[in-house]
Amino acid sequence: MTDADAPLSYDSLRSARWFAPDDLRSFGHRSRMLQMGYAPSDWAGKPVIAIVNTWSDANQCHAHFRQRVDDVRRGIFQAGGFALELPAISLSESLVKPTTMFYRNFLAMETEELLRSHPVDGAVLMGGCDKTTPGLTMGALSMGLPFIYLPAGPMLRGNWRGKVLGSGSDAFKYWDERRAARLSEQDWQEMEAGIARSHGTCMTMGTAATMMGIAEAVGFTLPGASSIPAADAGHMRMSAECGRRIVEMVWADLRPARMLTRASFENGIACAMAMGCSTNAIVHLIAMSRRAGHALTLDDFDAASRRVPVIANIRPSGDTYLMEDFFYAGGLRALLQRIRVHLHVDARTVNGRTLGQNIEAAQVYNDDVIRALDQPIYAEGALAVLHGNLAPDGVVIKPSACAPHLLQHRGRALVFDDYPSLKKAVDDPELEVTADDVLVLRNAGPRGAGMPEWGMLPIPAKLLRQGVRDMLRLSDARMSGTSYGGCLLHCAPEAAIGGPLALVRSGDYITVDVAARRIHLEVDDAEMARRRAAWTAPPARYERGYGWIFGRHVLQANEGCDFDFLETSFGRAVPEPDIF
Incomplete structure (x- = not known):
């Protein structure tokens, strides 16, 4: 089915099961919506769209999501939908301990159950900080509703005494200098104040930028969405467009199962290699692909690394440039155009067009930032x-x-x-x-x-x-x-x-x-x-709670570190919730 096909009827929408019937249970649903100040005209005859927002006061990468959710909501209303914001665990990479990796599957479970348990027909997923991209998309893939991913975008370049600083990479580099007694306390404090100058994710090609780029290559985002800096006005416009597009996706019934193939995830691998990706890409993309029923393996990554060179001259693989430079050089669409021969250009994406169509007009504006295939910064892939x-x-x-x-x-x-x-x-x-x-x-x-x-x-x-x-x-x-x-x-x-x-x-x-x-x-x-x-096994780290679940059910790194009971092949599909 394509967007041009006959749209779904209102009665076939999932949310109509909650709101449309003339019975006691739906009376309760409608009366409680009225209690919150909504009128029947807000939801009647319209798709209900969940905005899964990973904003919190403790997540620096998502500090702008408090405002961006209003842009998404505006787009949903403009397209004739009804928006419900559903907050999810935020997962600040810097502050959450012992590691956000520990809670990625928690976010995936929460996303799946938020979408399943509420009267929603589609979702806009707001993420970007490292584990939020895989966590949100894994959960949404398992639920199977139409969804679109809204990337947080990278922060602006860091600066210290006229030198450009890249988050993480330069912190590690200069910390070694400090440990070697070649950097003063004053120097270090000035770097602390200059390395993270705006909201948004790390502006190096770290896990956040890698996973946002992969999400676009797989087909989860609007064209070019993953490269827009968080502080750029274009990010607000893109957020509103996500709201408009998800309403269209619901009417067209563009669910993941009708859009994604194994080729979609192979595009994600090729993109990762060309970007000079984070090593974490392997764990997360394997987990995402297994949720979609198109399981990737380590062999797929290694084979791609033999074919696809690193052409994004972005730290830490590159020497000079950061994600802001990448955006000005043409962004991810331009990079994908450069590696077009390594892509499945007929793979579908959330805007209803193929990846090939989305990158057709893309141009590179700085050949040193996004290199030609015959002038890579590394002849084989990143991993x-x-x-x-x-x-x-x-x-x-x-x-x-x-x-x-x-x-x-x-x-x-x-x-x-x-x-x-x-x-x-x-x-x-x-x-x-x-x-x-x-x-x-x-x-x-x-x-x-x-x-x-x-x-x-x-x-x-x-x-x-x-x-x-x-x-x-x-x-x-x-x-x-x-x-x-x-x-x-x-x-x-x-x-x-x-x-x-x-x-x-x-x-x-x-x-x-x-x-x-x-x-x-x-x-x-x-x-x-x-x-x-x-040899004797070490004692279990956790004896209760979420840690107990994690320690007994997490898979190994080569399998994506998902929980065994959340994989597509585990048990029969979860039924829709009963509404009595």
Whole structure:
């Protein structure tokens, strides 16, 4: 069905089950709407649209959503719909502990149940801060109603003494300088005040920018929506257009199942590689694709990385530019046009047109920000997936943000069982460590710790003072999308469930060959068997509540870290709620 086909009738809308019948239950629904000041003309004969808003006083990335929701509401009313704002958990990447990854599935469940339990026919999803894009879309995909995603947009460039600062990436870089005693307290305080100058997400190609871009490439956003800076007036206009478009989508019955194919998610992978994406893209896009019934695997990402070069010259893969520059250079539509040969251009999107149609007229206005395919900043894609006896189910690295000499390396392991021990050790001037060693952190995976962003292990202060700024670091954790360096992440299976990472000992040698996609622990099978026989699982971190659920049902990194009971293949479809 296309938007040009006959629209649905009012009686076929989901919300009509609540409001249209002449019975006692609908009397109660209507009377309570009247209680809130609404009149029958507000909802009668109209699609009811949920605005799922992840605004809160504790989410810096979404500070403008308090106003943007009014823009969305205006668009819905203009198109003849009725808007209901439904707040959802906000998930501030900076403030929520132990990690927002722990609560991504919580947001997905909340989104699905908000949409299922309320009298709504479609939804506008307002997100952007790292886990909100996958969390919102995962829940909406499982519910299956028409939805459109409204990205928060990146913040403006940071500034310090005339230097452009990029969130995350420059914080990590200059913190190493501070630890090496090359930056004063005054310098550091000035950076704090200058690195985040407006509302919006990180303006580097971190997880937020990556996932907003992927959402557009998959088809969840209006064309160009993911690149608009949060502070730009165009963001208000785009928000209102989301409201208008979702009403049209409801009448056209443009549900995810009628729009998405496996090709849609393969477009997301190609886009991620060309952007120089966050390593977190793998975990989230796999989870999203599995919710839609078009499951991606690590092999899909690695195959794409061999074909699609990094052409977005944005930190941390690039040296100079930030997301504001990317927008002025043509934004995501221009990047997708440049990699058109790697896309399924016939894939449908929420505006009713194909991806190819959406990018047809896009142009690049700065060839240094968005490079040509034959002049990339990195010839292969942003990510690589390695396998071997240490990571049978894969370990991920971002070669485009790694020192070249570490892409083929052999080093001695220095192992830490928990993050506090690691933090204490790296500041010890007597730590026995060299730049050739491989720092190893374990018990930081999904079940071990909720998979926090501990994977960019700090370089020991002793080495920083010697001028070392990169070394190989291996863990079952994630790292921030704004991070960089020779970090091997998402090692699966994780140590907490007995993966081989649990058996590594300090002094063992580890070989890494990114070009060959290989990681190897130089310990023979007999010794590994002895170590496994002596291994005991760590105690469960949580004994009640949401943490108890998480620890027992979260899947491994290579499977997207969703809950097993939320996947499409788990049980029969959830029925519509009874209305009596």
